[in-house]
Amino acid sequence: MQPTKDSFYVALRDRLAAVDPSRTVTLDGATRPAIAVIENEPPSGAPLLCDAFYLQWGNARPAIPALGNLMQMDCSISYCTKGSTQNGSLDRGRDLASLDSDLLSICSPAQTAKNDYCSGTPVPLGSSLFWTQPVLNTAKSVPPYVGRDITITVFFYPEVNQS
Amino acid sequence: MADQLGIIAGRSCSAVRFADAMLQTLGGVQVTLRLSDPSSGDTSSQLGLEAPTAEDLSVSPAAVKMLEPVKDGNRRMEIVVSGTALRVAAKNYGIEDISAWLLSMQGVVTNGGVWRIATVIVDKVCGADCLYHLTATE
Numbered sequence: 265m266q267p268t269k270d271s272f273y274v275a276l277r278d279r280l281a282a283v284d285p286s287r288t289v290t291l292d293g294a295t296r297p298a299i300a301v302i303e304n305e306p307p308s309g310a311p312l313l314c315d316a317f318y319l320q321w322g323n324a325r326p327a328i329p330a331l332g333n334l335m336q337m338d339c340s341i342s343y344c345t346k347g348s349t350q351n352g353s354l355d356r357g358r359d360l361a362s363l364d365s366d367l368l369s370i371c372s373p374a375q376t377a378k379n380d381y382c383s384g385t386p387v388p389l390g391s392s393l394f395w396t397q398p399v400l401n402t403a404k405s406v407p408p409y410v411g412r413d414i415t416i417t418v419f420f421y422p423e424v425n426q427s
Numbered sequence: 428m429a430d431q432l433g434i435i436a437g438r439s440c441s442a443v444r445f446a447d448a449m450l451q452t453l454g455g456v457q458v459t460l461r462l463s464d465p466s467s468g469d470t471s472s473q474l475g476l477e478a479p480t481a482e483d484l485s486v487s488p489a490a491v492k493m494l495e496p497v498k499d500g501n502r503r504m505e506i507v508v509s510g511t512a513l514r515v516a517a518k519n520y521g522i523e524d525i526s527a528w529l530l531s532m533q534g535v536v537t538n539g540g541v542w543r544i545a546t547v548i549v550d551k552v553c554g555a556d557c558l559y560h561l562t563a564t565e
Contacts, residue, residue, distance in 0.1 A: 270474050277473070292479065292531075293465025294472070304475035306463060309545045310530040384471045 265337070267380045268393050268420040269321055272339065273301050274386070275376035280317070283369045289316045299370075314409070315359065317367065318342045327419055337418050341367065341398070344411025353408040360410050364400055371398050371416065378420065393420040439555035446550070446557035447488060447509050455488035458506055459536040460529070462520075481533055486512045494562070501565040504542070506535060510549075510556040525549075525559070535563045 280287060280297045289298040291313070292306065298316035312318055322338035343363050347356030375394035379386035395418040403410050463479040471477040489508045496502050513525050522528045526547045534541040542563035550558040 273474070274470065291466065292463060292468075292472075294468025296468050296473065300473070301475070304473060306479060306531075306533065307543060308531050308533070309543060309547075310527065381470065381474055381476070384476060 265324060265335075265420075265422060266382070267378050267389055267423060268337065268418060269301070270381040271376055271378045271393060272395070272418055273299070273304075273319060274379070274381070276317070276319075276370045279370040280366060284366050287315065287366060289313055312342070312344075314345050315363065316343065317363075322415070333421060335420055335422050337420070338415055339395075339418055340413055340415045342411065342413045343367070344404070344409045346408040346410075356408065356410045360403060360412070364412070367398055367400075367414070371395070378423075380423075389423060391421050391423075393418055395419065439553035442552035443511055443555050443557050446552075447511055450488035450490050450507065450509055450558075453490040456491060457485050457487035458489045458491065458508065460484045460486060461533040461536050461541055462528075463531075463533055483536060484516055486516060488512065497564060503545070503562060503564040504535075504537075506561045506563060508559045508561065510558055513559055514556070525556070529559065529561060535561065537563075540565070 277297050277299050280299050287298045288295050289300075291300060298313075299319070300316065301319045301321075303321065318341070320340045320342070322340060324335055324337040327334040327336040345356050345359040345363060347353035347359050374397060375392050378389045378391050378393050380389055381387075395416050398414045398416055400412060401414060403412050461481050461483050463481050466472045466479055467477065469477070472479070486508055489506055489512075492505045492507075494503045494505055513529075517523075517525050517528060520528075526549060529544055529547045532544055534543045542565055544561050545564050546562040548560040549556050550560070
């Protein structure tokens, strides 16, 4: 299961770096593409940053019970923005649209190869994972913030020798 | 009369000194904050494979008060830290936003454990940050 989580994150991160190189964020003193997995970050009381994608893993279950061992796991992706102070946050809708556009870009194609990253370097596991296209539901608006929580379902075959 | 005189220059100093004197009166204890060193930013650190190095920072004067546990039974405490001491420490690290800095720390070292800093409230008097109230949870 862990290779699925890691491969999905790395695929989206690398695509974000290619699609929108300027969308970066500084986390723990390091500047990186503006995407992070919450469970991989230090547990601090600091609020989540604007203009960044945060992944959080949810339920995992058999995709079709009693038919093979294909698994599915939910991944919620949260992001928000408050626009720019120069524009009095009036451009927050445009910034949200830009985030939406980046999200749709990095989620396509909806598949990637599965690698094991436990050693720090990717080791191909010989299978792929694939996922549903994101559905952009109603934006949450808590002035001055506007953002979305979307859920993607990731399908994968569990590695029997993996944790 | 006060309006005619305007703000007395340096009056914030008296508030800061009063706050520090109050903390000294309450015991003037020293608290240890644990802060993470900057991440390497590589894939291993992003995947949670690389534990961040950390260093401890001792700050005084401070006062510690145990609070009622949260609903799940975890203990929590309030730590009141001198704004003067924190400003000196923050300056050494080139930090401007002390509240955000505190929230990004690993937590408060206590009895060998590290309690996470959940909230930070600043007492600002006459424009000076006098006291920082940290709520730390187990």
